[in-house]
Amino acid sequence: DAGVTQSPTHLIKTRGQQVTLRCSPKSGHDTVSWYQQALGQGPQFIFQYYEEEERQRGNFPDRFSGHQFPNYSSELNVNALLLGDSALYLCASSRGYRDRTFYEQYFGPGTRLTVT
Amino acid sequence: DAKTTQPTSMDCAEGRAANLPCNHSTISGNEYVYWYRQIHSQGPQYIIHGLKNNETNEMASLIITEDRKSSTLILPHATLRDTAVYYCIVRVHSGNTPLVFGKGTRLSVIA
Numbered sequence: 001d002a003g004v005t006q007s008p009t010h011l012i013k014t015r016g017q018q019v020t021l022r023c024s025p026k027s028g029h030d031t032v033s034w035y036q037q038a039l040g041q042g043p044q045f046i047f048q049y050y051e052e053e054e055r056q057r058g059n060f061p062d063r064f065s066g067h068q069f070p071n072y073s074s075e076l077n078v079n080a081l082l083l084g085d086s087a088l089y090l091c092a093s094s095r096g097y098r099d100r101t102f103y104e105q106y107f108g109p110g111t112r113l114t115v116t
Numbered sequence: 117d118a119k120t121t122q123p124t125s126m127d128c129a130e131g132r133a134a135n136l137p138c139n140h141s142t143i144s145g146n147e148y149v150y151w152y153r154q155i156h157s158q159g160p161q162y163i164i165h166g167l168k169n170n171e172t173n174e175m176a177s178l179i180i181t182e183d184r185k186s187s188t189l190i191l192p193h194a195t196l197r198d199t200a201v202y203y204c205i206v207r208v209h210s211g212n213t214p215l216v217f218g219k220g221t222r223l224s225v226i227a
Binding site for chain 2: 004031033035040041042043044045048050055056058090091092094097103104105106107108109110
């Protein structure tokens, strides 16, 4: 059973450019969350998608946007890249959005984005 | 902001128990204590969670004080592969509530 997969593994972009990161959730999972992890810091929540809609959002500007597809996979888009956007971007999947039973979040290995 | 306080780093000898403390003095009645760890170059991995009773699974044990203001994660026989950053998180018990990470504790297991 494949876990959470992310692509690409590494990416180098120039300031001002746009980037798209991709995530495929673990089999059976329908909810995808994105996190940003700067060097030496813990991951910070960006947003969460369920049923192809953004359900929750952290304290990130509108330059960060996303999408979820009918097969539950997801994309994270960042426009007008800044040097400060350099980070590890993590995708996490889970299931049962409307269920209050605990379902742990499974994380992918991340995409390392470097903005120069 | 994270609702927990953890030491920045700890060392543990291989084969010994690793005890990682966490303070969460403002925890609410409906919040659970969760532990995740992040091995270098990987995404965080769920370890264990609990409300007020001690919990044990194949990876670790979680001891929560009676007033719930602090807890300890115990790795009974630490190995080199347990070297990682360990995050203590308090969170409402809902699988899709976002995780709020602090800086965690960097555990180094030494041979």
